[in-house]
Amino acid sequence: MSMEEHRVLFLVVGGVLILLIASPALSRFLVLPRTEFFTELWLLGPNHMAEDYPFNITSGNEYSVFLGIGNRLGYAAYYKVLVKFRSQNQSAADSFNRTPSSLQALHEMRTFVADEEVWEIPLTFSLNYSWAEPQVEVYGLTLNGVVLELEEGLIGWDAEHNAFLGNLFFELWIYSDRVSGFEYHERFVSLWLNMTGS
Amino acid sequence: MRSQLNRVFFFAVLVSVVVGGSVDVALGVSEEEASTVLAAAESNVVVCYSAVAEADEVGANVTALLTRLGEAGEFLSLGELAFSKGDYDAALTYAGQSQEMLSGFADEAEDLAELAFNEHYMSFTTTILGSVIGVAAVVVGGVVFWFLLKKRATEGAAK
Numbered sequence: 001m002s003m004e005e006h007r008v009l010f011l012v013v014g015g016v017l018i019l020l021i022a023s024p025a026l027s028r029f030l031v032l033p034r035t036e037f038f039t040e041l042w043l044l045g046p047n048h049m050a051e052d053y054p055f056n057i058t059s060g061n062e063y064s065v066f067l068g069i070g071n072r073l074g075y076a077a078y079y080k081v082l083v084k085f086r087s088q089n090q091s092a093a094d095s096f097n098r099t100p101s102s103l104q105a106l107h108e109m110r111t112f113v114a115d116e117e118v119w120e121i122p123l124t125f126s127l128n129y130s131w132a133e134p135q136v137e138v139y140g141l142t143l144n145g146v147v148l149e150l151e152e153g154l155i156g157w158d159a160e161h162n163a164f165l166g167n168l169f170f171e172l173w174i175y176s177d178r179v180s181g182f183e184y185h186e187r188f189v190s191l192w193l194n195m196t197g198s
Numbered sequence: 199m200r201s202q203l204n205r206v207f208f209f210a211v212l213v214s215v216v217v218g219g220s221v222d223v224a225l226g227v228s229e230e231e232a233s234t235v236l237a238a239a240e241s242n243v244v245v246c247y248s249a250v251a252e253a254d255e256v257g258a259n260v261t262a263l264l265t266r267l268g269e270a271g272e273f274l275s276l277g278e279l280a281f282s283k284g285d286y287d288a289a290l291t292y293a294g295q296s297q298e299m300l301s302g303f304a305d306e307a308e309d310l311a312e313l314a315f316n317e318h319y320m321s322f323t324t325t326i327l328g329s330v331i332g333v334a335a336v337v338v339g340g341v342v343f344w345f346l347l348k349k350r351a352t353e354g355a356a357k
Contacts, residue, residue, distance in 0.1 A: 003351050014340045018333050025329035028322065076254040076264065078247045107279055110271030112247060112264040114254055
């Protein structure tokens with residue numbers, strides 16, 4: 001083998017060795033930048049799956065779901081989940097206009113989630129209502145043992161769906177340094193509930 | 199500076215809770231009092247959140263602090279709920295519990311941030327320095343080895 005052939009082999013082996021030795025330092029600089037920053041918000045059924053959500057409910061009976069938040073914002077975030085309940089003709093959160101419901105929150109849950117971390121809690125709820133044909137009057141929601149009173153809880157008959165439909169929903173708000181307060185984070189999850197008599 | 203302010207702030211809130219608590223036995227808590235203490239508790243949560251966010255930014259493991267902050271937040275939410283129901287005594291109690299949970303929190307977050315920064319700095323310096331020394335050793339060793347090889351080849355050819 002000539003010196004010239006040796007030189008090529010030498011350069012290749014040297015180059016590979018240099019790359020190997022420099023790789024810990026290179027890994028500090030050659031990191032692909034994150035391009036998407038967002039928050040996930042989810043509601044899962046009682047079996048921790050996206051199925052078997054409570055729908056036909058009876059007054060006073062307990063139902064459970066899981067509520068979760070995944071933080072992909074690149075920083076530790078301070079969230080507030082507002083719990084609201086409405087009938088079909090009351091103000092709803094709007095996915096297209098990205099606006100929250102104008103209804104007063106029944107309760108709020110605060111949580112702090114580190115970047116790339118998730119927060120999830122089991123929610124057990126029951127609705128207390130009475131039938132007053134042709135409508136249902138919902139007067140209370142119990143959420144994880146906390147009793148919440150509803151001021152305007154009249155649910156009318158929905159002829160299209162043959163049901164008395166109420167909507168329990170959770171709006172996500174986030175603390176913003178810019179406004180030194182909470183802003184609607186343009187996300188909500190909801191459950192439609194048919195208030196049955198028995 | 200901030201930790202001093204935080205101590206003064208916490209002390210002021212503590213005094214107001216204790217004084218408020220003893221007065222409350224005789225007079226009950228007014229809406230205004232409850233509202234003030236809740237607002238103070240809310241501000242304290244925000245201050246602590248800012249401290250923990252800074253610690254998180256420099257790579258500190260803030261999971262335990264966030265859990266504690268979350269618990270303080272829960273008390274605050276219960277306080278807000280009690281306030282909205284007109285139960286100002288309970289609102290004051292919950293606000294006090296929230297404050298108590300965050301006693302010394304900002305200082306801990308600052309310490310954690312400092313520790314994480316130093317660790318990060320040390321690890322970064324060690325990595326860069328190690329790589330630079332390693333690469334330099336390979337280059338110098340390679341050049342020396344190459345010249346030795348070349349020298350031997352030239353001497354072999356001459357013989």
